[in-house]
Every structure is written in C-alpha cells, then in structure tokens.
Amino acid sequence: MSGFAKRYSFRSGKVHDESCKFYNGAPLAIAACCILICLGIGLIIGFETDRGGGQVRPWQQVRLPESLLPIHYDVELRVDVTAFTVVGQVNVTLRCATPTRYVILHSAELDIVDGDAAPGIRGEGDVVTTLRVTSWFLYTENQYLVLELDSELTKGAVYTVSLNFRGTLRDGLVGFYRSSYVNKDGQTRYLATTHMQPMGARLAFPCFDEPAFKATFTVTLVHRAGYTALANMPLENNVTRNDGWIADRFQRSVRMSTYLLAFVVSDFTSVSTVSSSGLQTRLWARPQYISAGMGDYALDVADKIVAYYEEYFDVPFPLPKMDHISIPDFAMGAMENWGLITYTENLLLYDTRSPSASKKRDTARAVAHELAHQWFGNLVTMEWWDGTWLNEGFASYVEYLGYGYVEPDLNVMEQFAYSRTQGVMKDDSLTSSHPIFQPVIHPNETRAIFDSITYSKGASILRMLGNFLGESTFRKGLKAYLERNAYSNAVQDELWEELTLAARADGQTDLDVKTVMDTWTLQMGYPVVSLTRDYGRGTAQATQQYFLLDPTASTSAPSDFGYRWHIPLTFITRGNSFDQPEQVWMRPDQDTSSVNLQGAGSDDWVLANIHRVGYYRVNYDQTNWQLLIDHLNSDLYEDIPPDNRGTLVDDAFNLGRAGQLDLSTALDLTRYLVRERHFIPWSMAKAAMDYVVTVFGSVRDIYDNWQAHMVQLIGPFYNEVGWTPQQSDYNTEAGQVLAISTACTYGQTGCVNNATALFRQWMDTNNNSHIPETFKSTIYCTAIRYGGSREWDFAWQRYLEAEPSEQSLLLSAMACSRDTVILSRYLERSTDAALVRRQSAPDVISYVGGSDVGKSLAWNFLVDNWDFYVENYDETQFTMASIVLSVTKQFSTQEDLDNLEQFLTKHPNQGTATRAFSHAVDSTRANLRFRQDNESKIRAWLERLA
Incomplete structure (x- = not known):
C-alpha cells in the first residue's frame, strides 16, 4: 500500500487527484471502487485535513513544528x-x-x-x-x-x-x-x-x-x-x-x-592577509580583477574593521577565517554569510587606476555593514523574521562606526542624517507605512520586510538610543547581550533588558529602555515636535503630534500608544555648544512639556534635534524660524553644523508639504544656499527641494522659474569648485561632484557645454581616460540628455564592452535621454538577459521611471510586462518594491492615481510589492493634494524672484 501511495501521490502532494486521474471516463463501478481506494489511502497515511473541518496535519502549518x-x-x-x-x-x-x-x-x-x-x-x-x-x-x-x-x-x-x-x-x-x-x-x-x-x-x-x-x-x-x-x-x-x-x-x-x-x-583567484590575532582574510574575484589590484582596498578595510569590531563589541570574532567574494550576478548589494560574504562586483572591487573617494566610501560602508552582521545577526540571530529590523538596523548603524574608523577624516556621522534618516522619514510619514517591528505570520511575507523602515529607520532609532544612553553604557549592554545569546536566537526585549541593566549600573536608575523603545518600534510613524517660545521668560512649550505628509489623511491602523512617543528632545540656544546640547524627555502622556531655554534672549535663535540624532521633525514659531533664516543668511551661518543646516531645509519643506508651515517660509530658507559650500546641507536641501520637480516638472512656467532659481543658488558653488578634480578628501570631492551635477541637471549653460564636449571627445577618440571617474555619471547623463541617437547608441556599445563599475554608470546615464523612442527601446532590451544582466533589469525600469519624460513609459512597460517581473524578481528582497516605488515616484496627477487604482483592481495579488503599491497610492494622493493646494503659491513666490 505504501509503495503505491508513494509512487502516485506523495511526491505531488495531491494523493486524490494523482491516484485517480487515469480512471476518468471509466465505468461507474470501477470509478467508485477507485475513489474508495484513494480515500482509504488518504486515511491510512493521514495526508490531508478532513475537508469537513477535521484535524490540521502538521505539514499544513506554515511554520515548522518544534517536535524535532x-x-x-x-x-x-x-x-x-x-x-x-x-x-x-x-x-x-x-x-x-x-x-x-x-x-x-x-x-x-x-x-x-x-x-x-x-x-x-x-x-x-x-x-x-x-x-x-x-x-x-x-x-x-x-x-x-x-x-x-x-x-x-x-x-x-x-x-x-x-x-x-x-x-x-x-x-x-x-x-x-x-x-x-x-x-x-x-x-x-x-x-x-x-x-x-x-x-x-x-x-x-x-x-x-x-x-x-x-x-x-x-x-x-x-x-x-x-x-x-x-x-x-x-x-x-x-x-x-x-x-x-x-x-x-x-x-x-x-x-x-x-x-x-x-x-x-x-x-576565481584571491588576495589575502593575516591579522595580528591570526585571522586569515581573503578577497576573491575574477582573476583579471585580482591581478589588477582591484581587491586590495576592500581587503585592507576588512582586516582593519574586524579588529575594530572585536574591540568595540569586546567579543572576539568566532571563526578562523573570513572570505569576501564578488559575484557577477547577484540580486543584493551584499549578503553577510558567516565567514563567506558575497557582494556585487561593483560594490566590493575598487580600481585605484580610476580614483574616486565616493567609490571608496561605498566599498568601505558595504564591508563594514556585512562585518557588523557577523556579530549582530550571525552570532546572535533574531528568533523569527519579525526581528529582521534589529539585525539590519543595527548593521546599518554600526557600518558608520566601522568605515569611520578606517576613514577617520570623513566625519562620517555627519553624513548619517542625509544618507539614512532623511529618506526614510518621507516613507514613514504616509499612512501606508508600518511599525518597525511587524509580525510575520506567513513565511512569504518575509521578503517584503526588507525595506527602508527595517534598515534606515532601524539604524536611526538605534543611533538615537545610543545617544541618550551614552556610548559606554550602550556598548556595555551590547556586550552583555551578545555574550548571553551567543550562537542562539533572541528577541528585541532581550536587548532592551541588557541595555536597561547597563543603564542602571551606570546611574540611570529611572530609565527603562523597553518603555521608551516600544513607542518607536511597535507603532509606525514619528512625531513632529512644535516649540512655541515665550520670548519674555526665556522658556518654550513643546508639544508632539503624529506627522503625516498629507494633512487630510488618517490612519486606520491602531496603536497602543495613540501615536505618541517618548522623545529625547535635544536643543541648544545661540552661542552654546553643539557638542553638549541640553536634553529634556517628552512623554506620551503629557500634552505639553516645559523647556527652559537656558537664558536665550529674544534675539537669539533656538535649535532643536542637534545633529538630527532624534527620529523626529521640529517646527518652531514664526519668529524663531525667521531668526534661523536670518542667521543662515549671515556670515555666521557655519556656526550651525552642516547636518543641522540641511535638516532645517528638510524639515521646513516637509512641514510645508504637510500644511504645518507656510510654504513661503520653506522657500525663503532655501535662499541661504547661495553661500553654502558643504555637500551635506546641499545634498539634504536638494533632496527636499527636488520635490518641486517631482510635482511640477511638467508645469512649464513653474519648472522654468524653478530651474532659474536653482541655477542662481548653485552658481557660486559651481564656479568656485570648477572642473579640476579635487580629490584631497571625500567631503571636498563630494562637494565638487554635487555642484557640477546640480548645475548640469538644471541646465547651467557652461556646465552642459563642458559635459557634452568631454563626452564628444570620448566618441571621437574611443578613449575616455580624460574623463575623471568622479564626473562620469554627470557627464554621461548630461550628454545623453542633450544628445540624440548617436550619443545613446555610442553609450550602449560601450556598455556592452564595459567592466561592472562602468556598466553601472552607463546603465543609469542611458535613462537620461529625453527621447521616448530611445527609452522605449531601452526598456525592451533590459528584459533580454543576453544584453542586460538579470540583476540589472530592475534598475533600468527604475531609472527610466524616475523622470517626467520616462514615468509613463516605465509605468506602461511595467503593466505590460508584469508577469516577467514577478516571475524573475518576486523572490528577491527589495527588488519588486523598489521597481514600483521608483516608477511611481513622479506620480502627482489624477490620471496617475487612476492608473494605479485600475492596476490594483486587475491585479489583486501584488506579491512582495503589495506594500509598495499602498505606499505609491498614498504618495500619489499626497502629491496630488499638494499640487492642488500649492501650485499658485509656488508660482507667485517664483515670480517675485524673477
């Protein structure tokens, strides 16, 4: 009996269908007999749940039984x-x-x-x-x-x-x-x-x-x-x-x-080194890349970071070797496999013959992130996938410490607000967001949790936690957590417990980490703190409110905390030290908190959320906003640190989007940028200000005036840095690259002419050695945007012949074309694995969808080829969600919203892109509402500048 059943049923999992299907059309008596035999087999082996509501068999549970x-x-x-x-x-x-x-x-x-x-x-x-x-x-x-x-x-x-x-x-x-x-x-x-x-x-x-x-x-x-x-x-x-x-x-x-x-x-071949503690580290890649020395930088970084983490965690690295390997076809940036970390080639390999401080930074950050996982994630692992945020958030925070150690001149924590916090705060201000800790009921839900909330919000709130605990207390708690749970699994409450014990041992007897952090991990979103000053008394009243970009939106998701938080509010007044800010705690059960402003005069500004360590926005009364604007427009603007200068623009713009601040205040604030020379505030400001292009890029008069405004702001910076590569350090290089990129993006005549001339020289000589590595992205994109088929076809041929890092640059640049015929052809080619590697096809549609010209093309292509993308990318983390978010980023009209809703009606199952589509709908509605409410305001403000 068991042999019959095994042959006909067990491999298929369909005992009744497979055992009886060949009796189709047989005489009734024979068919009836067969059915009885099949039912008997089903009863004997206990294959399926009784269809009338009987016992659920262990294999019908989506989680493994714990019996073995x-x-x-x-x-x-x-x-x-x-x-x-x-x-x-x-x-x-x-x-x-x-x-x-x-x-x-x-x-x-x-x-x-x-x-x-x-x-x-x-x-x-x-x-x-x-x-x-x-x-x-x-x-x-x-x-x-x-x-x-x-x-x-x-x-x-x-x-x-x-x-x-x-x-x-x-x-x-x-x-x-x-x-x-x-x-x-x-x-x-x-x-x-x-x-x-x-x-x-x-x-x-x-x-x-x-x-x-x-x-x-x-x-x-x-x-x-x-x-x-x-x-x-x-x-x-x-x-x-x-x-x-x-x-x-x-x-x-x-x-x-x-x-x-x-x-x-x-x-593959490798290069290797042995640390003073005896740990062998090897880096593997294609033989020609190893012989060209392209693994040497990452190898050196990896060796140093392991030693640093051993000292930081005070827990030895537990394996006898550590391999790093670059893979030609790889869906993720990297993966923290214990002892054998895999990377995309472009991320791990660094060619010293084409120096780029930003490329070195990316490589160091990636290595630092994956090595952090060797302790946090590998040595101690989450109990189930609902704890993924702790693994990924932790590595996303500690990576800054790691690569900051190997590149001490970068002042890397100054970059955190821009590269981690700014973007995720936009995602987290929609009702389609989710708590950072989210139950995972079915394993298929697992892939959808690898998103910006898990990585960047996780990193941001852990940074905030480390800041209010103090570094020594934070590290003491981490060491205890790692040692207690080594080679086992843990949940977040076990980390909170160890950190609370460490805090109390260090004198913070009234602090319970779980009480504070539950408000940040078990409900979505974040607050905006409003400071209303009493200028006569030198005090302020602080209130908190759940921040939503769309003021007309409301969430149906319940929260045990009522969307209120324990907030470590930091602040300084003019003339005080940014290194030692004041801190007061705001509690969820308090409507207002009184803040002593340490004697600030009526002419002194107050600034909160120092270095944007806190995961919240700050609004001020109009007088304080004006004091800050006046200071930024003075020669003393650098008294405020770069990350806080950028945060001011970002907060103001988003508060304006949410209707909590007059939009003209945010726009007035941007005018100080004409004197700004640091890449961090410029990067943060540009990321916030690009929203104007997202919503009004197709409104000709507004875009033309906005373009002129941006050229006027970036002009002095662009003229100052010039085109001679400045590679003294990352910050200097990044500033030059940003100035040139921004000038060319907004059509500054000299920038466009220079970029197209350099590209034309490459076309004439078939040699691009005259193009500095750091400027390639801007030059390629600008030449293709202002060129035609000849430029695009040349780029395509170079792409087919290029090494991975060059391919990555060209892949993005070819989407800069303004020719819809060219872009449509590009989209078609992207699905041919013989032309574009499977891992890169999602990048193509994302790049094309990121412009006002390409958004409709990319959306229609996604709709028409939905089955292709699902079949090839629904199994990989991030990918489907990133495609949807990129393609819909520019959506801001009623037609865009209608297209989204029609698609969702026809495709009720969106797989791992389900949450991304909810985000896209919410974002489109918010963009549409902003467009309706503010088009005339922005037009009037820009006309006043003209």
Missing part, C-alpha cells in the same frame, strides 16, 4: 558548473523534543531520490529501535518534505535522517544558482554560488529552513579540476576521487542558521 530540533548537518553536493546540475546527500542529526511519527523539513525544487537511496532514519547513541520510513511526500504548498515513520520517535532521543536528492543550478538569483562572466580570452566561464536569505537554503538541500533552527554544518563540495570551492569554514581536507572529481571537505561550522550558509565553486 536539528543538531548537525553533513551535506555533500556534487556540482557541475557546466551542466548546471547538483547531486546531493544530506544526513541530518536531530533531537526529538516531543514524540512524533513525522519528520518535516523544507525542500523546494529538489528531486528526492527513491529506490535504494530512498529517505531513511536511524537512531543514535542509546537508541536501538529499528525505524522505517513507510512513506514520504512533498507538500509543495509549504515547501515541505514529509517523512512518515512506522513508529513514534522517543522524546529526548537523537536520530539521523539520510536523504539523497538532485537539483539544478538555477538561472535565478536565489538558492544555489549559476552565474557567469567573460574572461580576458573572451571565454564564458560559469560559477556556482548561493543566496539563502531568507528562504533559499531549501533550494540547495532539504533542511529546517527557519532562523531559530540553528545547527552545525559539515559541507563537502565535489567539483571538477580547475575550480576552487569555498564555504563558510576553512578547508579541512581535499581528496581526488577515482573519477577525477575533487572533494573539498570543510571544517565543522559553529552553530548557525541555514540562511547564513554559503557555497561557491568558481575559477
């Missing part, structure tokens, strides 16, 4: 990187927590081998009972492999399950998949690589693929000669088998989650 706990995996994979096949075997040692007759593991897109190599189980140690797998099946709905046993497993006993399977090196970008590149001899070379997060390990081998099911792993990779195998741990031994294949067996791993596993089989 993995202890160790012994995995062998025979990998053929040219035939794209994998033949594997896994022995899983597990402990029985509660008696059960079923062994349930995750398995997806794998063929489980039957016959003599069928699944088996044996007892270990004192367990001598003979066990037999009576039947097995794949329950594809939950990606389970289910083994039924002839008797129950004994509580506390240890068993080993043996499975043989076959798989394919997929052509996607998740699980165990293939990548390729063309070497210097023009040959296509293939490699096998992995991306397991969040649920990709089950695509590589059957396993308990949830983060709490930690175990140790021994991995053996069998491959042909001429290839090198890498895994999380160092190589233990190397054996050439009788058939000539090479078996690389790696050391037993530390206890870890399946999503942190990594394997690579390639012909």
Whole structure:
C-alpha cells in the first residue's frame, strides 16, 4: 500500500487527484471502487485535513513544528558548473523534543531520490529501535518534505535522517544558482554560488529552513579540476576521487542558521592577509580583477574593521577565517554569510587606476555593514523574521562606526542624517507605512520586510538610543547581550533588558529602555515636535503630534500608544555648544512639556534635534524660524553644523508639504544656499527641494522659474569648485561632484557645454581616460540628455564592452535621454538577459521611471510586462518594491492615481510589492493634494524672484 501511495501521490502532494486521474471516463463501478481506494489511502497515511473541518496535519502549518530540533548537518553536493546540475546527500542529526511519527523539513525544487537511496532514519547513541520510513511526500504548498515513520520517535532521543536528492543550478538569483562572466580570452566561464536569505537554503538541500533552527554544518563540495570551492569554514581536507572529481571537505561550522550558509565553486583567484590575532582574510574575484589590484582596498578595510569590531563589541570574532567574494550576478548589494560574504562586483572591487573617494566610501560602508552582521545577526540571530529590523538596523548603524574608523577624516556621522534618516522619514510619514517591528505570520511575507523602515529607520532609532544612553553604557549592554545569546536566537526585549541593566549600573536608575523603545518600534510613524517660545521668560512649550505628509489623511491602523512617543528632545540656544546640547524627555502622556531655554534672549535663535540624532521633525514659531533664516543668511551661518543646516531645509519643506508651515517660509530658507559650500546641507536641501520637480516638472512656467532659481543658488558653488578634480578628501570631492551635477541637471549653460564636449571627445577618440571617474555619471547623463541617437547608441556599445563599475554608470546615464523612442527601446532590451544582466533589469525600469519624460513609459512597460517581473524578481528582497516605488515616484496627477487604482483592481495579488503599491497610492494622493493646494503659491513666490 505504501509503495503505491508513494509512487502516485506523495511526491505531488495531491494523493486524490494523482491516484485517480487515469480512471476518468471509466465505468461507474470501477470509478467508485477507485475513489474508495484513494480515500482509504488518504486515511491510512493521514495526508490531508478532513475537508469537513477535521484535524490540521502538521505539514499544513506554515511554520515548522518544534517536535524535532536539528543538531548537525553533513551535506555533500556534487556540482557541475557546466551542466548546471547538483547531486546531493544530506544526513541530518536531530533531537526529538516531543514524540512524533513525522519528520518535516523544507525542500523546494529538489528531486528526492527513491529506490535504494530512498529517505531513511536511524537512531543514535542509546537508541536501538529499528525505524522505517513507510512513506514520504512533498507538500509543495509549504515547501515541505514529509517523512512518515512506522513508529513514534522517543522524546529526548537523537536520530539521523539520510536523504539523497538532485537539483539544478538555477538561472535565478536565489538558492544555489549559476552565474557567469567573460574572461580576458573572451571565454564564458560559469560559477556556482548561493543566496539563502531568507528562504533559499531549501533550494540547495532539504533542511529546517527557519532562523531559530540553528545547527552545525559539515559541507563537502565535489567539483571538477580547475575550480576552487569555498564555504563558510576553512578547508579541512581535499581528496581526488577515482573519477577525477575533487572533494573539498570543510571544517565543522559553529552553530548557525541555514540562511547564513554559503557555497561557491568558481575559477576565481584571491588576495589575502593575516591579522595580528591570526585571522586569515581573503578577497576573491575574477582573476583579471585580482591581478589588477582591484581587491586590495576592500581587503585592507576588512582586516582593519574586524579588529575594530572585536574591540568595540569586546567579543572576539568566532571563526578562523573570513572570505569576501564578488559575484557577477547577484540580486543584493551584499549578503553577510558567516565567514563567506558575497557582494556585487561593483560594490566590493575598487580600481585605484580610476580614483574616486565616493567609490571608496561605498566599498568601505558595504564591508563594514556585512562585518557588523557577523556579530549582530550571525552570532546572535533574531528568533523569527519579525526581528529582521534589529539585525539590519543595527548593521546599518554600526557600518558608520566601522568605515569611520578606517576613514577617520570623513566625519562620517555627519553624513548619517542625509544618507539614512532623511529618506526614510518621507516613507514613514504616509499612512501606508508600518511599525518597525511587524509580525510575520506567513513565511512569504518575509521578503517584503526588507525595506527602508527595517534598515534606515532601524539604524536611526538605534543611533538615537545610543545617544541618550551614552556610548559606554550602550556598548556595555551590547556586550552583555551578545555574550548571553551567543550562537542562539533572541528577541528585541532581550536587548532592551541588557541595555536597561547597563543603564542602571551606570546611574540611570529611572530609565527603562523597553518603555521608551516600544513607542518607536511597535507603532509606525514619528512625531513632529512644535516649540512655541515665550520670548519674555526665556522658556518654550513643546508639544508632539503624529506627522503625516498629507494633512487630510488618517490612519486606520491602531496603536497602543495613540501615536505618541517618548522623545529625547535635544536643543541648544545661540552661542552654546553643539557638542553638549541640553536634553529634556517628552512623554506620551503629557500634552505639553516645559523647556527652559537656558537664558536665550529674544534675539537669539533656538535649535532643536542637534545633529538630527532624534527620529523626529521640529517646527518652531514664526519668529524663531525667521531668526534661523536670518542667521543662515549671515556670515555666521557655519556656526550651525552642516547636518543641522540641511535638516532645517528638510524639515521646513516637509512641514510645508504637510500644511504645518507656510510654504513661503520653506522657500525663503532655501535662499541661504547661495553661500553654502558643504555637500551635506546641499545634498539634504536638494533632496527636499527636488520635490518641486517631482510635482511640477511638467508645469512649464513653474519648472522654468524653478530651474532659474536653482541655477542662481548653485552658481557660486559651481564656479568656485570648477572642473579640476579635487580629490584631497571625500567631503571636498563630494562637494565638487554635487555642484557640477546640480548645475548640469538644471541646465547651467557652461556646465552642459563642458559635459557634452568631454563626452564628444570620448566618441571621437574611443578613449575616455580624460574623463575623471568622479564626473562620469554627470557627464554621461548630461550628454545623453542633450544628445540624440548617436550619443545613446555610442553609450550602449560601450556598455556592452564595459567592466561592472562602468556598466553601472552607463546603465543609469542611458535613462537620461529625453527621447521616448530611445527609452522605449531601452526598456525592451533590459528584459533580454543576453544584453542586460538579470540583476540589472530592475534598475533600468527604475531609472527610466524616475523622470517626467520616462514615468509613463516605465509605468506602461511595467503593466505590460508584469508577469516577467514577478516571475524573475518576486523572490528577491527589495527588488519588486523598489521597481514600483521608483516608477511611481513622479506620480502627482489624477490620471496617475487612476492608473494605479485600475492596476490594483486587475491585479489583486501584488506579491512582495503589495506594500509598495499602498505606499505609491498614498504618495500619489499626497502629491496630488499638494499640487492642488500649492501650485499658485509656488508660482507667485517664483515670480517675485524673477
């Protein structure tokens, strides 16, 4: 009976359909008999839930049962990187927590081998009972492999399950998949690589693929000669088998989650170093990139940052080696696999022959982020995916400390408000946002949580937490948390507990971290703090209010805190030190808080949220706004730090968008930029001010006047920095790049002429060595925007021949064309993997959709090719959401809103883009409302300038 059932039903997970389908059209008596047989089989094996409402079988639960706990995996994979096949075997040692007759593991897109190599189980140690797998099946709905046993497993006993399977090196970008590149001899070379997060390990081998099911792993990779195998741990031994294949067996791993596993089989080469503590660090890439020295900078950075983190956390790095490898086809920027971090080539490799301080910064930040995860995420892992924010938010914060350590001249924390906080505050000010801690009920919801709220809001509130605790207290709590939960899993309350104990040990006896942080993690959004001064008494009243960009919007999402927060309000008055601001606590149960302004006179400005460490906006009474504007327009404007100068513009613009501040105040504030020379306030101001182009880019008279206003503001900065590369430090270089980019973007005649001339010289000579690396993005985009088919076709040919970093620049620049025919052709080509790598196709539609010319083209292309994008990118974090958000960013008309709503009606299931579409609808409504309310105001203000 079990053999019949196994053959006809268990692999498909459809016992009734598969067993009976060949009786279709048979005589009634035979058909009836068959049905009875099938029903009997279903009862005997206990396959499905009783359709009348009976017991739910364990494999019908979307989460793994906790009856069995993995202890160790012994995995062998025979990998053929040219035939794209994998033949594997896994022995899983597990402990029985509660008696059960079923062994349930995750398995997806794998063929489980039957016959003599069928699944088996044996007892270990004192367990001598003979066990037999009576039947097995794949329950594809939950990606389970289910083994039924002839008797129950004994509580506390240890068993080993043996499975043989076959798989394919997929052509996607998740699980165990293939990548390729063309070497210097023009040959296509293939490699096998992995991306397991969040649920990709089950695509590589059957396993308990949830983060709490930690175990140790021994991995053996069998491959042909001429290839090198890498895994999380160092190589233990190397054996050439009788058939000539090479078996690389790696050391037993530390206890870890399946999503942190990594394997690579390639012909890459490496550079390496050994730290003073004996840690070997290697960087792997295509042989020609290693020989060109393109791995040297990242290797040096990685070695230094590991040493820094060991000192910062006061917890040693737990592995004997650390590999970093660049992958030609990779969906994410990087992935923190324990001991074997994978990156996109453009992010990890740095070519010293084309120096760029911004490229060095990006590489250092990426390495610092992934290395931070080796402690926070790998050593201590979230219990379930609803804790992802803590892993990613923490790494997104600590990366600044790491790369600031290796590049001390950058003053990196000054960049935090711009690069992390500013953007996510816009996302978090819509009713379609979500709490940073969000329940994940179904595993399929996991991919949607890798968004800006998880990363950037997480980083921002952890920075705020570290600031009000104090660095020494913060580090003391982190050390205790890491040591207590090492090689295990934890939830956020366990971190709050350790930080509270550290705070109380350091004298902050009235601080309960959980009470404060729950208001920031368990409800979405953030407050705006309004300071209303009493100029006679030198005091102010502070109130808090939930900030929404659309003042007509209201949220239906409940909050246990009523959308009120514990706020560490920092402030200074004119003449006081920004290094030692005053702080007062605002509580959710207080309507107003009294603030002593430390003797500020009626002519002195007050500034709150120093260095924008707090995750909130600040509004002032009109008099204080004017005092700040007057100061910024004076020669003393640099008394206010760069990040706070940028924050003032950003807060004012967004308060104006929300109807909480007269828009003319925000616009008046921008006029000070004519004297600004620092890239941080300029970057923050430009990001806020670009909203005018987003909403009014197609309104000719407003855009023309706004363009003239921007050219007038950037002109002195642009003329001062010129076109001779300034590479003395990142801040100087970034300022020059911003000035040139802004001038060219807004059509400053000299900038456009110079950029197009440099590009034309490249076309004439087929050599771009005269174009500085730092200016390439601006020059390429400007020349293509003001050019035609000849410029675009030239860029396309160079793209096909270029190295990854150059390809990345050209990919973005080609979307700058204003020719709709060219852009449509570009979109079509982007879906051909032979022309544009699979990982880059989403970038193309995002770039095209980012302009007023391309938004409709990109939207229509997305609608027409929706199935293509879902099929190829719905499994990867970020991707679908980023496509939708980029393509709809410019939406600001009733037609745009109608298009969105019509699409959602026709496509009720948007997969991992569901939340992004909600965001797009809310954002479009807010843009439309702003356009209706403020078009005449902006037009009048600009006309007064003319």
